[in-house]
Amino acid sequence: MPVDFEVRNKVAYVTLNRPEAMNALDPESIAQLAEIWAEVKSNPDIRVSVLSGAGPKAFCTGTDMKKFPPPTECMAATYLRDGQAILPAMKMWKPIIAAINGFAIGGGLEIALACDLRIASSNSKFGLTEVKVASLAGLNGTQTLPRAIPQAIAMKMLLTGEMITAEQALHYGLVSDVVAPEDLPGLATELAEKIAGAAPLSVQAAKQTAVLGLDMPLDHGILYAHLMWGLLRDTEDRKEGFKAFTEKRPPAYRGT
DSSP states (O other): OOEEEEEETTEEEEEEOOGGGTTOBOHHHHHHHHHHHHHHHHOTTOOEEEEEESSSSEEEOSBOGGGOOOOSSOHHHHHHHHTTTTOOGGGOSSOEEEEEOSEEETHHHHHHHTSSEEEEETTOEEEOOGGGGTOOOOSSHHHHHHHHSOHHHHHHHHHHOOOEEHHHHHHHTSOSEEEOGGGHHHHHHHHHHHHHHSOHHHHHHHHHHHHHHTTSOHHHHHHHHHHHHHHHHTOHHHHHHHHHHHHTSOOOOOOO
16 A cells, blocks of 8 residues: 554554555556545544655655656546645644655645644655646645745745755654654654544644634634633533643543
8 A cells, every 4th residue: 555554552553565666656656645634534433643754765745746647637637636635734633743854845845734743854855846737836835825834935946946855844844853864753643642632622722722813803813712712611621630730741632
């Protein structure tokens, strides 16, 4: 299968496994990714996901054009049915960590931009290179990249198709951490298990209020956050959190 899927300690590990093609997406991997994100969303035993690419060269290099036959239906039908199915974070409130090794270009960078946390190995490179082949970023990159990094840098990348290094990505805030390639899996697991150990309803509420609040005036965002705080107040997990704190033991959160 072109995508590996494994669940350990309430963490879903999703690995694009086409290293011979720089983990480019073919029709089978796109269909499999859509199924995986549906499973992640609905499975209460999964609290966080790690998305990575197999091999040392690439996280994902976008669409494998060699694997896509000429279209047999109009673009509108294809896009409205399938266009956004592989984007994870826009479909759920469970967090997703992108562990980026090597190239994240085109659709690969757009998938990473749809994740909540991005960490990278020091050999990573990032770019939306579509203008070089007379195309346009088709998975929201023209909208998400300028929201993730300074607009001037985003526009330079979009208009020239130039790539940036891992250190530049860290400097611009595109990623939160850069480590040696051999340390990337360990960091991803460490972050994922920290998130999985927190109260799942609180984690999802934190993501939801932060994401939706970005599109609200500040006073509306604050009001929405207060509402979410109130919804969490009477959960069993909140009671467990206070009890565990007073008893000086790790909490056992259940998502209720």
